[in-house]
Amino acid sequence: MTAVPSTAAFVDRHIGARATETDAMLKAVGYDTLDNLVDTAVPAAIRQDAPLVLNAAQSEQETVAALRKIAAKNKTAVQMIGQGYYDTHTPPVILRNVVEDPAWYTAYTPYQPEISQGRLEALLNFQTMVQDLTALPVANASLLDEATAVAEAVLLMRRSNKAKSEGKIVLDADALPQTIAIVKGRAKALGFEVEVADLAAGLPDGEITGVVLQQPGVSGAVRDQSALIAEAKERGALVTVAADLLALTLLTPPGEQGADIAVGSVQRFGVPLFFGGPHAAYMAVRKGLERSLPGRLVGVSKDSAGTPAYRLALQTREQHIRREKATSNICTAQALLAIVASMYAVYHGPEGLKAIALRAHGHARALATALSNAGIELVSDTFFDTVTARVPGRAADVVAAAEAKGINLRLVDADTVGVSADETTTDAVIADVAAAFGAEAAEAAGFELPAELLRTSDFMTHPVFSSYRSETQMLRYLRRLSDRDLALDRTMIPLGSCTMKLNATAEMQAMTWPEFASIHPFAPDSQTEGWRELIEDLEAQLATITGYDQVSIQPNAGSQGELAGLLAIRGYHHSRGEEQRNICLIPASAHGTNAASAVLAGMKVVVVGTAGDGAIDHADLRAKIDAHRENLAAIMITYPSTHGVYDDDVRDVCDAVHEAGGQVYIDGANLNALVGLAQPGEFGGDVSHLNLHKTFCIPHGGGGPGVGPVAAKAHLAPFMPGNAAAWDGGDDIPISASRFGSAGVLPISWAYVRLMGGDGLTAATKSALLAANYVAARLNDYFPVLYTGKGGLVAHECILDLRELTAKTGVTAEDVAKRLVDYGFHAPTLSFPVAGTLMVEPTESEDQGEIDRFIDAMIAIRAEIDQVAAGDFPVEESPLRNAPHTATVAAGNEWTRPYPREQAVFPLKTLRMDKYFPPVGRIDGAAGDRNLVCSCPPIEDFEN
The missing domain is CATH 3.40.640.10 (Type I PLP-dependent aspartate aminotransferase-like (Major domain))
Structure with missing residues (x-):
């Protein structure tokens, strides 16, 4: 009987180099075995005594099956707990073509804007949406979650309010409990005073630096906050409003009420509950605070041809430049989730968002009517989507009755229950909730929002929010944007310090399963057994790996x-x-x-x-x-x-x-x-x-x-x-x-740890070291490797030193970074940790062919630098300084540059079949910072 060959182990799918390639790379570095290379590079004094022992490696099929088994231990429910987290419908066209599309999820932070125009446009849409809904002129490109966004706003108020810097921060007692905890935790570390007060009764006495309001409150209550904001400002305080963006389609926005800052979560804009995250948060500020805004800010500048182009603005605020003087320690964003939320807004438009808000409000009104008819007291008669009811002594019974019907409510305390309606709420669900309270379902009657609270201003009027209503239009818009970018699905991203390696499809599958994605973070433990098992197991495996x-x-x-x-x-x-x-x-x-x-x-x-x-x-x-x-x-x-x-x-x-x-x-x-x-x-x-x-x-x-x-x-x-x-x-x-x-x-x-096992993870580390040392060995004669360790070896990345070349020719590390775009590569890390250098990390997932393609590009670029040194053309007119070259430039009727078109766009023959053209040329960053524009520009700006 003929034996059936086994399929390849996953480790062989994750690690790019085949055995013959590994041998060839080792030969180039000067070693006969991978273990000999590792033994030389890694100091014996730190080596662990025994091999890494974890759960045995499993196949992709076994791992997915194991995840199915774990997921089945979670119990899905209708989630009406609220407290900052709401169920939502992710439009399938966005789920499939953003969340599950490697063109979007494998992209890196857009520090190289010429190859990031698609994701930058999506993030600019996000900023514009936030600015419009909050009625504040500048918004960032997302923060991490609502509670930490409020903490960032508190720190911003303390930095900016010099006159009242010694005052306290006052938090609305109706703010989200987790927000209050996060702010108090930051205050404990930094030593400033926080007072939690019922601001419905007015501001407390004493000197106040800043005030944080919640709109709507965690109780669901909605109030006109303009008088309170005015009073706070008269007393010299800055004011932050933590606002629900969906509610702001109906309610007067914070900017129109006089607030300085607005923050919140965009989770309910199409982002699944995910058991608490990842969810993008937002921050918007009034004029004058934009240079203190934490996180990333997408701005508009122009490229070398004068075409409008997007970039990250005001990057001098970033930590690698300002260090301990940075405005915050936020170095990342929830960019993918911000893009999902922005596309949700693009797809629905202002009228669609308002319809969703009215439907959620209508279901809350119907529940309030039913409860009121049954003689049940409501905490507030004015609310958006959350009804909080007093049921003395029987709150737990109401919550249990609802859970028996597959519905989760918020147990506030022994006497109080909160119920939050959302986009997914139906009439049948409201009837079941009413029954859990012992009430009869009823049509909404009364409980309309008062006229003085209603929004009268327009929002999201830019054409991008009204142009993509059909799925065909949306699909093509998403494809058009992703085609403008370079992500890991197209090319190696050799970023030192950033580790852009394979994100295997089998690893990605489970995150969007309802059994994982639809679970509320405050769901009862009885419903989250699978989640907690996975988390406990992952934490244990990480402890073993790290020795903690x-x-x-x-x-x-x-x-x-x-x-x-x-x-x-x-x-x-x-x-x-x-x-x-x-x-x-x-x-x-x-x-x-x-x-x-x-x-x-x-x-x-x-x-x-x-x-x-x-x-x-x-x-x-x-x-x-x-x-x-x-x-x-x-x-x-x-x-x-x-x-x-x-x-x-x-x-x-x-x-x-x-x-x-x-x-x-x-x-x-x-x-x-x-x-x-x-x-x-x-x-x-x-x-x-x-x-x-x-x-x-x-x-x-x-x-x-x-x-x-x-x-x-x-x-x-x-x-x-x-x-x-x-x-x-x-x-x-x-x-x-x-x-x-x-x-x-x-x-x-x-899944990654389970697929690889201890031996596989170790093999990945060794392969990463080989890849980095192979790059260093091949390129050292062209671009000297700045630092090496024992045996002249590096670890997982190497720093290429261009400073001497720059001194001789004027060609900068940035010129090389931009020229690599013409070769179809994302640049290495530019000028970090040493100015005038490039830090390269190939990772274990790249095969020798792709690494060689990068090396060939770098060698060809060195030849162009030598052309500058030889006087073939001045650096200002070189292909390096003019890079990257767009298709528009290459196909133009006139060509007056001192190098041929072919050298500009096809510097290597291998590029002729699969050529990436950047949508814009080199972007003028300084001009963008001087003339800060951080919302969608008019369509006319892009016309030639």
Whole structure:
């Protein structure tokens, strides 16, 4: 009987290089085996003693089946809990062609705008939608969740209100409970006063820096806030309104009531509940506050031909430039979810959104009528979509009766029940809810919104919100935008420090299953057994991988994981009576968010210098430790270093800090160079954050979603993030709005670990090291590798130094980055961590052919630099400075440039079959910052 050959193991699908390619790459680097390469590159002092042992690797089919089994343990229900989270219909054309389309979900943050025009337009639509609905002139391109967005607004008010900087922050008692907890947690770390007050009774006494209102409140109550806002401003306070965007289609918007800032969630604009996230939040501000706006801001500038073009604006606010002076530690966004919400608005338009709002309001009115007819007291007679009812002593019985009918309500307390209607609510559901209260269903009568609360202004009048009503139109619009971009589905994205590798389809499948996607974050535990099993298992696997004792997946971005880890260190020192320990040492080469996160944790940053070989300057480190010994809280180090090298001295650094009483934070941004080889929790780390959206395959989605779990040793476990919805003010300061952060994307990482197993994850790490060293070896003669470790090897990435070439020819690293677009590549990381360099990370998922294609492009570009040096053409007229070249330029009737058209657009013969043309030429960033435009420009601006 003939044996049936087995299908390839998943590890062979994930790792790009075949065995013969691995041999050829090893030969180029000068090693005969992969293990010999690894043994030389990775210091023996940090190597883990035993192989990484995890659950046995499974096939794609087995893994998907296991996920089905876990998902089946969750119970779907009609979700009417509210509290900031609502069920919604994701239009299938958006679900299929954005959420499930790798052209959108594998894209990177649009730092190279010429190859990001599609996603930038989608994000500009998002900003325009937010600006219109809030009636405020500038909005950002999304934040992480509503509660942390409010916290960012509070910090903005404190920064901007210099005259009242010592005053307190006043929070509306009707704000979301998780929002109150997050703000109080930030205040605890930074030492400012927060007062929660019933603002329906007016402002409290005392000096006030800022006020936060909720519209509608968590109770559902809707109030005219204009008089309260006016009073706050008369007293010198700034005002933030946390507003439901769907409600603002009917209600007077915050900007028209005088608010300075509006924040909130766009989850109900087509983004599934996802057990709490990922969900995009928004922030909009009045004029004068835009340069303090946290997060990313899409602006409009012009390209080299004068064509309007989109870009990220005001990037000097970003952490890698301003470090501890950054406006926040937010370094990412929920870009993919913001794009979903923007397309939901484009598809429905203003009239469609208003119809959805009226339907939700109508169902709430029908329930209120039924309850009122039954003599049940309502907390407020004026509401949008949420009715809160008083049922003394029987609230739990009402909630249980509704649950028996497959409906979840909010148990406020023993006497009070909240019910939130949404886009998916039906008449039959309202009848069942009324019955759970012991009431008869009724037609809506009364409870209309008062005329003085109603919106009278137009919104979303730009043609983009009225042009794509049919599915055919929408499908083509989405395709047209995605075709303008370069994402991982088209090409290698060799970004150092960012780890753009395979996001396997099998890993992605489960996140949109209803059993995972439709679960409310505050659903009863009896309905979430599958979710909690998956999360507990993933946390346990991550603890094993890292060598730590406990993991929390709550932080929903790497920067938030940093903050969580530093808050744990802060709590630990305070618990020991060492409140004076507030100095955080940070190497000069560290990720910029490190410094910003340390400041938010209430620490003071002291920078440690870098030695000539890129390692920490030990003399400077010893001096800084001695100078701050009694006050030393922590050191933050990235390992392998931000320079892409395994430093031999990491244990010495950790020991020196521990000896002085400090803790060691190891930034896990580069964990993909350690998995299976070394464990930060074993070679000196007390706490680390990990980037699931890098090492563990969650796709970037144009800048997010991300998950930044925090892993810690046992002594820090009591200070790990608590549940914001139930936080009692203790040392377990919550970091995100929901207990499990961006849970919706966790099945991706769970599946990746299950598909690979311990041996597979280790093989991936080794292959990543080989790929980086292959690039370094092949390109070193053309672009010198700046830093190397033992044996002249790098870790998982290498820094190519262009500074000498720039000095000789004027060709800059940015010129090379833009010229790579003509070769069909996303640029490497530009001028970080060293100005004038390119940091390259090929990852383990790229095969030798694709890596060679990149190397060939870089060698060809070096030849063009040599042409500049030889005087063939001046740098100002070179293909490098004129890059990227658009199809319009190449096909124009006139060509006066001193190099041929073919060199401009087909510099390699391999490009003739599959050529990517950027939609715009090089964009003038400075002009965009000087003339800030952050909403959709008129269509006429694009006419020639």
